[in-house]
Amino acid sequence: MVDLTKIKDSVIGGEVDDVVEMVRKAVDEGQSVKRILAEGLISGMGIVGDKYEKGDFFLPEMVIAATAMKAGLKVLSPMLKPGDVESAGTVVLGTAKGDIHDIGKSIVGTMLEGAGFMVTDIGVDAGPDKFVETAKENNADLIGISALLTTTMVGMEDVIKAVKEAGLKARVMIGGASVTQEFADKVGADGYAPDAPSAVGKAKELVKS
Amino acid sequence: MSKPRISFLSQNEIEAIHNASLKVLERTGIKVMSEQALGLLKKAGAKVDYASNHVSIPGKLVEEALEMAPKTMKYCGRNPKYDFVLNKQETHFLATANPPLMIDGETGECRYSTAEDIVQCLVVADYLNHVDLVWPFGTDLNVPGPMLHIVDMYTALCNTEKHFEGDTVTAEEAQYQLEIAATIVGGREELKKRPIISTVICTISPLVFDKGMTEASIEYARAGVPVVIYPMPAAGQLSPATLAGTMVVNAVEFLGGLVIQELASSGAPVVWAPSCGTVNFKTGRRKWGPESSLMSLGLAQLARHYGLPTQRGGLGSSSKLLDAQAGYQKAVSLIPSLLLTPDIAGGIGMLGPGTCLETMVIDNEIIDYALRYVEGLEVNDDTLALDVIDNVGPGGHFLGEKHTLQHFREGWMPEITDMETFEIWEKKGSKSIAQVAKEKTKEILATHKVVPIPEDVQKEVSRIMKRAEAELL
Ligand code: B12
Numbered sequence: 001m002v003d004l005t006k007i008k009d010s011v012i013g014g015e016v017d018d019v020v021e022m023v024r025k026a027v028d029e030g031q032s033v034k035r036i037l038a039e040g041l042i043s044g045m046g047i048v049g050d051k052y053e054k055g056d057f058f059l060p061e062m063v064i065a066a067t068a069m070k071a072g073l074k075v076l077s078p079m080l081k082p083g084d085v086e087s088a089g090t091v092v093l094g095t096a097k098g099d100i101h102d103i104g105k106s107i108v109g110t111m112l113e114g115a116g117f118m119v120t121d122i123g124v125d126a127g128p129d130k131f132v133e134t135a136k137e138n139n140a141d142l143i144g145i146s147a148l149l150t151t152t153m154v155g156m157e158d159v160i161k162a163v164k165e166a167g168l169k170a171r172v173m174i175g176g177a178s179v180t181q182e183f184a185d186k187v188g189a190d191g192y193a194p195d196a197p198s199a200v201g202k203a204k205e206l207v208k209s
Numbered sequence: 210m211s212k213p214r215i216s217f218l219s220q221n222e223i224e225a226i227h228n229a230s231l232k233v234l235e236r237t238g239i240k241v242m243s244e245q246a247l248g249l250l251k252k253a254g255a256k257v258d259y260a261s262n263h264v265s266i267p268g269k270l271v272e273e274a275l276e277m278a279p280k281t282m283k284y285c286g287r288n289p290k291y292d293f294v295l296n297k298q299e300t301h302f303l304a305t306a307n308p309p310l311m312i313d314g315e316t317g318e319c320r321y322s323t324a325e326d327i328v329q330c331l332v333v334a335d336y337l338n339h340v341d342l343v344w345p346f347g348t349d350l351n352v353p354g355p356m357l358h359i360v361d362m363y364t365a366l367c368n369t370e371k372h373f374e375g376d377t378v379t380a381e382e383a384q385y386q387l388e389i390a391a392t393i394v395g396g397r398e399e400l401k402k403r404p405i406i407s408t409v410i411c412t413i414s415p416l417v418f419d420k421g422m423t424e425a426s427i428e429y430a431r432a433g434v435p436v437v438i439y440p441m442p443a444a445g446q447l448s449p450a451t452l453a454g455t456m457v458v459n460a461v462e463f464l465g466g467l468v469i470q471e472l473a474s475s476g477a478p479v480v481w482a483p484s485c486g487t488v489n490f491k492t493g494r495r496k497w498g499p500e501s502s503l504m505s506l507g508l509a510q511l512a513r514h515y516g517l518p519t520q521r522g523g524l525g526s527s528s529k530l531l532d533a534q535a536g537y538q539k540a541v542s543l544i545p546s547l548l549l550t551p552d553i554a555g556g557i558g559m560l561g562p563g564t565c566l567e568t569m570v571i572d573n574e575i576i577d578y579a580l581r582y583v584e585g586l587e588v589n590d591d592t593l594a595l596d597v598i599d600n601v602g603p604g605g606h607f608l609g610e611k612h613t614l615q616h617f618r619e620g621w622m623p624e625i626t627d628m629e630t631f632e633i634w635e636k637k638g639s640k641s642i643a644q645v646a647k648e649k650t651k652e653i654l655a656t657h658k659v660v661p662i663p664e665d666v667q668k669e670v671s672r673i674m675k676r677a678e679a680e681l682l
Contacts, residue, residue, distance in 0.1 A: 058490035060445065098354065098378075102412055103446065107493040118605060150309045151354035151378075178309050180321070183350075 002026040004039040007072065011044025012051075014064030016071050023072040026123035033076055034084045041076075042087075042116060045069045049114030053197070057108065066113045088116035089141040092134045092170070094126035094154045096147040104176055104196075105146035111196040112144075112203055127155075128162035128197045135163065141207045143198070145189075148176045157187040171206040175199060212585035215548045226511055229270060230269040230460040233416075238265040239465045242420040243608035245427060249472040264465075271464050274471040280516040282435055282478040284342060285403040287393060288370035288660065291542065291605035292403070293341060295480065295552035301341035302373065302523065302576055304334045305555035306564035307346035314531035314567025315647045322347025322564060324364075330558060331368035333569050333650055336657040339576040340557055342372035342411075346564050356682040358382045359389070362406060363674060366393060367667075368659055374437065374650050377408040380423040383428035385677045390434070392669050393662060401433035407483070412440045412462035414447035423469060430470045430477035438466040438479060443495055444504075451483075456504050459483050480552065482520040483508035497527040497538060497561075502545055509549045521546055524556030524572050531568050531643045535560055540575055548584045567646035570653075574625050581621040625649060630664055 002022050010018040019041075026036050048065040052058035093109050095102050102124050109119045122134050135143055143163060147153040153176070160172050171190040184192030191206050193199035218226075240262045241247055247264065251257040256265040281296040293301050312323040330346035345361040352360045357453050358376050365373040366389070377383045386408070391400040412427040413419055417656040429436045440462035442448035448458035470477040485504035486495040505521050512519045523546050524539035539556065546554055557572040558564050607613050620652070625645050627634055634640075640648075662670065 055491075059488075059493050060490060100419060149354075150348040151357045152348060154350075154354050154482075185263055 001029055004031070004036060007036065007040030009060040010045035011041055011065055011072065012047055014068050016064075016068045016129075016176060019068040019072045020075060023075045027075065027079065030209050033079045035078055037073070037080070037084065038086065040188065041069045041072045045114055046116060049111070051117075052111075059110070062110050062114055066110050069113065085118065088120040088204065089118070090138050091117050091119045091142045091144055091203065092122060092131060092138060092140045093119055093144040094122035094131060094134075095124040095145070095176075096145055096152040096159070097125055098155065099147050099149050099152035100124045101146070101148040101176070104148070105144070108144060108146070108175065108196045108199045109199050115200045115204070117142075117203060128159045129192065131159050132162050132166045132168065135168055135170045136166070140168075142203055143170045143172045144203075145172065145174045147174070148178055150178055153183065154177055154187075156189070156205070160188050171209075173199065173202055173206060174193045210585050210587050212583060213548060214550075214583075215506070215545070216510055216513075217505050223511055223514050226456055226460060226507070229457045229516070231271060233457060233461045234266040234271060234464060235268060236265070237416065238263050239416045239418060239461070240264070240563075241418040241423060241469070243423040243427075246418065246423045246469050246473075249427075249469065253468075253472050255468075266465060266468055270468050270472075270539050274464070274468040275515050275517075277471040277475045277477075278467060278515075278517060279476055279478050280518075282480075282518065283402075283404065284372045284407065284435065285405050286341075286342075286369075287366060287405055287662070289403070291341065291371045297338065297513070297516075297518060297550060297552060300523075300547055300551055300580075301553050302338050302339045302557055303520070303553050303555040304330070304343045304346070304557040304569065305559050306330065306344055306346040306557075307559040307562070308345055308564060309350070310563030311347055312529070312531070312560050312563045312565040314643045314677060317530045319529070319562055324349040324351070326566070327364055328368050328562070329650075330564060330566055330569070332366055332657055332659055333566060333653050334558070335369040335371060335622055335659045336653045337557075337562055337569060337573045339573045339580075340371065340373055340569070342553070343369060344374055344555070345376065346558065353530055353682055355382075356678060359385045359674070359677050359681075362386050363389060363670065366405070367662055372405060372407070374407045377410070377422070377425040377429070378419075380424040380428050381681060383408070383425040385673065385681075386434045387428065387434060389670055389673055390596055391432075392673060393666055396433065404434045404478075405461045407435035407437060407480070409437045409439050410466065412438065412466060414440055414442035414462065415458050416461060416465075418462075418465065418469070426466070426470060427473040429471040433474065433476075433478065435478040435480055436470060437482050438463050438470075439484060439520075440466075441484045441486060443488050444500070446486075446488045446493065447491065447578040448485075452500055452504050452507075456483075456508055456511075459485055459504070459508055459558065480518045480520050481508075481512050481535050483512065484522065497525055497542075501525075502542055506545065506549055509551060513549075518552040520553035520555065521551040522556055523547070523551075523554030524559070524575060526556075527561040531559050531560065531565055531571070531646070536567065536571070536575075536642075539572060540579070543575060543579045544582060547579055550583075561566075566650050567643060570625065570646040570649045571642060574623065577624070578621060589667070 173191040174189045193202040285292040442458040444455040448455040489496040525542040526538040528535035558569040
């Protein structure tokens with residue numbers, strides 16, 4: 001029997017191949033898919049998140065662990081039933097139309113994953129339709145928009161309007177180097193965070209409220 | 210004159226970086242999101258896959274582009290007294306600022322910049338003797354996105370007679386910017402001869418060329434107006450964690466961009482801004498540090514090897530205030546940067562999170578100091594001054610010597626740096642440098658008048674702005 005703590009440790013160590021192999025084996029052995037996910041993958045990522053917060057881990061370690069976690073999740077996903085995934089929330093994340101800055105957005109995504117959120121990253125240069133469609137498909141709790149240019153920041157307002165018009169339940173959180181709380185209030189965003197750790201806090205708060 | 214200079218990479222190392230870059234361009238290739246650029250590359254013999262936007266560029270094309278690229282070029286101002294030549298002999302200074310936030314140098318308040326801030330920065334830049342060219346200083350959030358880069362240029366050209374280096378992210382923006390500049394200098398041919406503008410084109414590390422920016426750069430190339438290719442890899446994030454690997458990624462992106470420019474128009478003026486970052490792996494943000502200077506200086510040597518002009522960071526700082534950190538970071542980064550004579554060095558007016566009007570005055574003084582330093586010293590019979598030493602002999606002083614009278618004014622004199630005794634400083638109001646700088650900026654704003662664009666030309670330019678609004682909004 002594959003020891004689920006081994007899967008967890010391999011997620012923490014970012015051993016992508018080991019994670020995939022062990023998850024496959026555990027599935028073949030008939031272990032509970034829900035437990036493999038919770039006790040192996042998600043709990044591993046949780047520890048990675050804690051280590052980051054304590055200052056033991058840095059971004060490269062977070063990113064590679066998230067890659068390992070997602071590779072394991074991919075093996076499981078055909079077998080997962082609704083309700084199997086007990087995540088902190090579902091997030092759709094992207095960079096605003098006309099903007100190709102993606103480092104900050106990707107870091108926020110990784111940190112949210114570290115905190116147990118299920119994140120769909122729609123990449124850069126994303127318009128309102130893309131956000132709304134993906135949020136519908138994933139029944140998202142939260143939409144995160146990143147913009148670093150003053151030319152593209154303004155476009156975040158269009159996404160917020162489109163989300164409201166489509167009657168989605170998802171709350172909208174925005175960020176990026178040039179965005180401030182003042183701006184977020186002006187465009188009617190539900191939340192703003194100046195960096196990735198506080199984005200996680202904000203996301204938890206918005207999903208609950 | 211013996212000038213302190215450095216070159217720390219050996220010829221072998223420079224060639225190793227060059228050869229590595231050629232290898233990446235051919236083996237790994239680059240991704241070019243513009244079909245127009247792919248067409249040019251394909252026609253010239255590069256291996257192009259339209260479906261994936263992938264291009265493999267053979268070394269031969271790079272060598273040809275390096276041949277075609279001009280080794281010197283003119284940067285002009287609305288007023289010809291501000292024209293200069295990039296010829297690797299002298300450094301010209303760029304007010305780079307840091308939009309869209311604005312920091313008050315005295316109170317430390319940080320907020321979005323306004324249209325008024327932007328004009329004030331331009332007026333101060335127009336006044337300061339070491340500012341040779343400017344970037345957009347801020348952003349007026351009331352300007353709609355598609356118009357921003359055009360308005361940036363229009364505002365700058367109206368409020369300073371110096372050269373403007375802007376941003377351009379689409380071909381349409383490029384066309385309007387070029388039209389406005391051409392109208393001001395008296396036509397397209399004149400603009401080619403006296404480019405009063407240039408633009409910064411960023412590549413997207415690693416190895417990607419954006420559609421809009423690439424097509425904008427082609428417009429500039431065809432107009433014969435300079436393009437600054439500005440790759441910004443960051444070690445361990447957008448390029449390998451090692452410094453040399455990051456330099457290779459930077460060089461590959463520059464050379465890829467250069468090939469596109471020269472294919473668009475043989476002889477197109479191109480400047481290389483080899484910006485290389487390092488990263489705080491806790492936050493993912495770039496960090497200000499010695500390795501960035503090393504990489505950029507190393508690549509400046511490669512640019513020298515190619516004979517091409519460079520633009521580099523000069524007065525860098527990540528400080529949030531106009532404080533000691535701002536001062537030491539700016540000084541410590543500027544001097545080594547000048548030791549390889551970049552054609553353009555930036556940083557005037559910038560602090561970590563935004564633009565700071567007061568720091569421009571201080572930066573001007575740091576530059577003054579640094580320039581004197583890199584000017585070096587002269588050793589000859591007159592400067593060895595044997596007769597003068599003999600005349601004074603042991604003991605005594607040199608104050609009354611004719612030789613002293615001839616030379617004493619050559620020494621550096623500060624304009625705003627305090628070098629007084631405590632008592633005098635106290636009597637003058639015990640002012641911090643931030644206060645002094647604030648007063649100086651107020652004085653400049655009250656007294657300095659920028660020569661406006663002639664009224665008839667202004668009318669013509671306003672018509673172009675209206676047309677741009679009608680088309681782009
Ligand atoms: C790296 C960089 C680039 C790279 C981008 C590479 C990439 N793959 O992303 C390149 C070189 C391609 C680039 C291009 C350009 N850039 Co740029 N770029 C930067 C730079 C130096 C750093 C950005 C960065 O990666 N930061 C690191 C990350 C970790 O920080 P962050 O993005 O702020 O993200 C953190 C928080 O903001 C927050 N956050 C981010 N997103 C989100 C989302 C949510 C939902 C939440 C809650 C939080 C959150 O959490 C993150 C982690 O802590 C900034 C300067 C700056 N001060 O930020 C300029 C900057 C953003 N760029 C700027 C400009 C002008 C450009 C160009 C137009 C330049 C040109 N002429 O070509 C082009 C535009 C291209 C385009 N169409 O988008 C300007 C924008 C100014 C303005 N007024 O709009 C800036 C501010 C620099 C300046 N002052 O001039 N750029």
